[in-house]
Amino acid sequence: xxxxxxxxxxxxxxxxxxxFESAEQQREAASLGMWVFLATEVLFFGGLLAAxxxxxxxxxxxxxxxxxxxDVAIGAVNTGVLLTSSxxxxxxxxxxxxxxxxxxxxxxxxTFVLGAVFLGLKFYEYWHxxxxxxxxxxxFHAAQxxxxxxxxxxxxxxxxxxFGLTGLHALHMLAGMAFVLGAVLPSFxxxxxxxxxxxxxxxxLYWHFVDIVWVFLFPLLYLVSRHE
Amino acid sequence: MSRxxxxxxxxxxxxxxxxxxxxxxxxxxxxxxxxxxxxxxDHKRIALLYLFSITCFFALGGLFAxxxxxxxxxPAGDLVSSxxxxxxxxxxxxxxxxxxxxxxIPATLGNFLIPMMVGARDLAFPKLNLLSWYLFNxxxxxxxxxxxxxxxxxxxxxxxxxxxxYATTYVTEAALGIFIxxxxxxxxxxxxxxxxxxxxxxxxxxxxxxxxxxxxxATSLVIVLGTPVVAITLxxxxxxxxxxxxxxxxxxxxxxxxxxxxxxxxxxPAVYIMVLPSMGVxxxxxATFAHKPVFGYRVVAVxxxxxxxxxxxxxxxxxxxxGQSALAALAFSLxxxxxxxxxxxxxxxxxxxxxxxxxAWDTPLLYAMGFIGLFTMGGLTGVMVATLGIDIxxxxxxxVVAHFHYIMVGGALMGFLGGLHYxxxxxxxxxxxxxxxxxxxxxxxxxFNITFLPQFVLGYQGMPRRYHAYPAEMQVLNVMSSAGxxxxxxxxxxxxxxxxxxxxxxxxxxxxxxGSAGFEWATSSPxxxxxxxxxxxxxxxPYGYPHSxxxxxxxxxxxxxxxxxxxxxxxxxxxxxxxxAGGVSGV
Numbered sequence: 001x002x003x004x005x006x007x008x009x010x011x012x013x014x015x016x017x018x019x020f021e022s023a024e025q026q027r028e029a030a031s032l033g034m035w036v037f038l039a040t041e042v043l044f045f046g047g048l049l050a051a052x053x054x055x056x057x058x059x060x061x062x063x064x065x066x067x068x069x070x071d072v073a074i075g076a077v078n079t080g081v082l083l084t085s086s087x088x089x090x091x092x093x094x095x096x097x098x099x100x101x102x103x104x105x106x107x108x109x110x111t112f113v114l115g116a117v118f119l120g121l122k123f124y125e126y127w128h129x130x131x132x133x134x135x136x137x138x139x140f141h142a143a144q145x146x147x148x149x150x151x152x153x154x155x156x157x158x159x160x161x162x163f164g165l166t167g168l169h170a171l172h173m174l175a176g177m178a179f180v181l182g183a184v185l186p187s188f189x190x191x192x193x194x195x196x197x198x199x200x201x202x203x204x205l206y207w208h209f210v211d212i213v214w215v216f217l218f219p220l221l222y223l224v225s226r227h228e
Numbered sequence: 229m230s231r232x233x234x235x236x237x238x239x240x241x242x243x244x245x246x247x248x249x250x251x252x253x254x255x256x257x258x259x260x261x262x263x264x265x266x267x268x269x270d271h272k273r274i275a276l277l278y279l280f281s282i283t284c285f286f287a288l289g290g291l292f293a294x295x296x297x298x299x300x301x302x303p304a305g306d307l308v309s310s311x312x313x314x315x316x317x318x319x320x321x322x323x324x325x326x327x328x329x330x331x332x333i334p335a336t337l338g339n340f341l342i343p344m345m346v347g348a349r350d351l352a353f354p355k356l357n358l359l360s361w362y363l364f365n366x367x368x369x370x371x372x373x374x375x376x377x378x379x380x381x382x383x384x385x386x387x388x389x390x391x392x393x394y395a396t397t398y399v400t401e402a403a404l405g406i407f408i409x410x411x412x413x414x415x416x417x418x419x420x421x422x423x424x425x426x427x428x429x430x431x432x433x434x435x436x437x438x439x440x441x442x443x444x445x446a447t448s449l450v451i452v453l454g455t456p457v458v459a460i461t462l463x464x465x466x467x468x469x470x471x472x473x474x475x476x477x478x479x480x481x482x483x484x485x486x487x488x489x490x491x492x493x494x495x496x497p498a499v500y501i502m503v504l505p506s507m508g509v510x511x512x513x514x515a516t517f518a519h520k521p522v523f524g525y526r527v528v529a530v531x532x533x534x535x536x537x538x539x540x541x542x543x544x545x546x547x548x549x550x551g552q553s554a555l556a557a558l559a560f561s562l563x564x565x566x567x568x569x570x571x572x573x574x575x576x577x578x579x580x581x582x583x584x585x586x587x588a589w590d591t592p593l594l595y596a597m598g599f600i601g602l603f604t605m606g607g608l609t610g611v612m613v614a615t616l617g618i619d620i621x622x623x624x625x626x627x628v629v630a631h632f633h634y635i636m637v638g639g640a641l642m643g644f645l646g647g648l649h650y651x652x653x654x655x656x657x658x659x660x661x662x663x664x665x666x667x668x669x670x671x672x673x674x675x676f677n678i679t680f681l682p683q684f685v686l687g688y689q690g691m692p693r694r695y696h697a698y699p700a701e702m703q704v705l706n707v708m709s710s711a712g713x714x715x716x717x718x719x720x721x722x723x724x725x726x727x728x729x730x731x732x733x734x735x736x737x738x739x740x741x742x743g744s745a746g747f748e749w750a751t752s753s754p755x756x757x758x759x760x761x762x763x764x765x766x767x768x769x770p771y772g773y774p775h776s777x778x779x780x781x782x783x784x785x786x787x788x789x790x791x792x793x794x795x796x797x798x799x800x801x802x803x804x805x806x807x808x809a810g811g812v813s814g815v
Contacts, residue, residue, distance in 0.1 A: 019350035029352040030428040036418045044456035047490055051475050100638045153480035160475050
């Protein structure tokens with residue numbers, strides 16, 4: 001029975017949905033749909049980034065001191081990891097478009113692994129912050145920041161935004177990784193073809209978007225006045 | 229009245245044809261059983277699922293309104309405690325805004341009609357469309373759960389720090405309910421944008437789109453760009469309650485006014501999510517019942533986009549007394565007044581469309597006329613409250629309550645009822661009783677004005693909103709308002725009864741009972757699952773009526789008077805179908 005399921009899985013080919021006239025129309029609709037979805041995501045992160053801007057202007061000194069507590073080396077390595085994963089994702093789209101289905105599958109797998117490395121390093125950072133008592137709440141203790149105790153609240157605000165923004169980003173990574181992993185096997189067996197690659201293309205757009213969000217978050221959170 | 233004869237003739241033709249042929253297969257009888265509805269991907273069936281859901285929520289929100297008006301019938305706070313009263317007006321606002329008004333027209337009429345108006349078989353993403361209905365109901369059930377556990381007492385605006393720190397009601401659950409249903413409206417907006425861009429039939433240029441589609445395009449832009457902001461804002465409120473610390477918390481330097489900015493960035497444009505689709509409905513109704521093309525089609529279409537754009541630049545007018553700079557207040561005041569320009573353009577153009585039209589006083593037009601009058605009053609009082617000096621006087625009084633009810637109920641709800649009556653024959657294939665429907669349109673109009681006109685006066689006299697007790701000298705106007713609400717409630721119950729009745733016993737409708745030139749009337753009533761049997765080719769605008777000199781595709785005869793030999797196509801105007809000459813061969 002399992003062999004039968006495997007054969008059905010292997011031979012399945014997504015076709016043209018009934019509402020579309022042509023494969024081209026279907027692909028264009030999927031692509032535009034993803035762009036519109038990414039516009040909603042920009043506004044979703046935008047709310048938090050607006051709050052970040054307001055508080056950074058109000059409490060700049062505390063933000064600078066708190067930002068210097070973040071591990072810029074791990075952040076930089078993670079930026080490299082994520083940019084590389086965008087490269088492998090772009091290669092997966094290229095492989096699908098040109099009919100190299102095994103290459104596409106391998107690139108998807110590489111994208112997933114790089115995403116996992118990123119989240120692993122991120123988790124290590126979170127754990128380290130918990131050890132340093134820099135998680136907002138009752139246990140928050142920021143003697144090392146050099147701020148008077150009356151202004152620890154402002155540093156907590158920074159860490160609220162740090163955990164909020166990077167946490168939201170990590171959730172988006174998790175969702176993207178689930179889809180990337182799910183696409184590996186179908187890509188190997190040839191579900192996606194050069195004329196029908198809307199799904200992989202949309203997934204690629206999403207992955208690049210999550211990557212770009214991090215490109216903004218890294219300087220905003222890790223590099224506040226690092227040059228001084 | 230000149231329209232009565234062709235309509236009657238259509239019906240006769242239709243009956244004769246139906247006796248000779250086996251019953252047509254349409255979207256309602258193509259499949260049977262509960263699963264054929266719960267797993268449907270047909271936009272028309274999903275529209276009906278939505279109609280069922282929002283009717284339930286409308287009834288729930290209406291019950292809260294009944295309790296509020298009962299309490300306010302006497303000056304003393306004697307029916308419910310102030311605590312219960314807080315929960316009543318909060319739940320009334322949340323249920324009516326997030327679970328009725330925002331999805332009302334887009335998710336039902338928009339869902340049903342947009343694919344038909346662009347000549348497509350379905351929306352671009354039918355599965356997402358079904359998912360959006362499930363998300364809406366999950367969010368709604370969460371809200372229902374909070375109602376059953378006593379509701380929320382923060383006001384529908386969830387102002388911090390009360391909502392984050394002090395409220396002991398189920399604020400987190402309510403915020404999550406709105407968060408989830410917000411995604412259902414995002415999916416609907418996304419689906420509309422992609423459908424309007426990518427699924428238009430051959431020949432259907434942007435300049436030939438019905439104004440209903442234009443207004444939904446503008447609405448979708450507001451939904452897609454606004455809803456994510458309120459989603460993250462309410463998520464932050466929920467997180468602040470769960471973790472007991474967050475970015476609006478004054479204890480760590482958080483600013484509650486920042487919450488107001490983020491909340492109103494969506495919640496003001498949300499008003500346009502409610503009223504823009506209604507404007508689209510009114511444009512269609514006015515053209516059909518005046519038998520004229522909409523005056524200044526392009527300007528009306530662009531006015532929708534202008535309202536959507538300006539709507540994002542005026543949120544600060546909710547915060548004139550919350551502590552924002554005088555400069556910001558001035559700018560928001562000026563921008564708010566500018567919204568009146570595209571709104572007035574629409575009102576004037578509808579009036580110009582009616583001017584010298586051959587007008588048929590059917591029920592949908594009664595609602596549309598009601599909309600034009602009530603929306604004008606709501607809009608003009610909107611300019612008043614956008615004026616800084618007046619707003620400081622009437623802020624948080626019944627003047628504001630009356631103003632936004634004129635927009636939301638007098639505008640959005642009248643448009644919904646008008647649209648429902650206009651497209652009911654297309655949706656169900658049945659006609660409703662003319663007498664009862666016209667009577668109930670009148671009752672709604674009269675009841676609405678008796679309810680909310682006194683509230684303008686009350687507010688100007690200084691009666692604050694959100695209090696369950698008031699000085700005795702204000703009782704006369706409050707009793708008037710409560711009495712009007714009773715009449716208004718009756719006006720909502722009557723259509724519920726006769727519309728349900730008509731689904732089984734109503735007279736069968738022809739394909740185009742109003743003699744409209746709209747694309748959706750060119751297919752059968754009810755339409756087949758795939759909307760059109762063949763992809764239509766369109767070579768004219770949506771308002772091809774006889775007196776339309778200079779309008780491409782203007783007709784020589786009234787659409788309803790066209791002779792047509794084939795079943796159910798009698799009402800279809802020429803120009804819709806391959807070749808486009810005197811027939812609907814594409815249908």
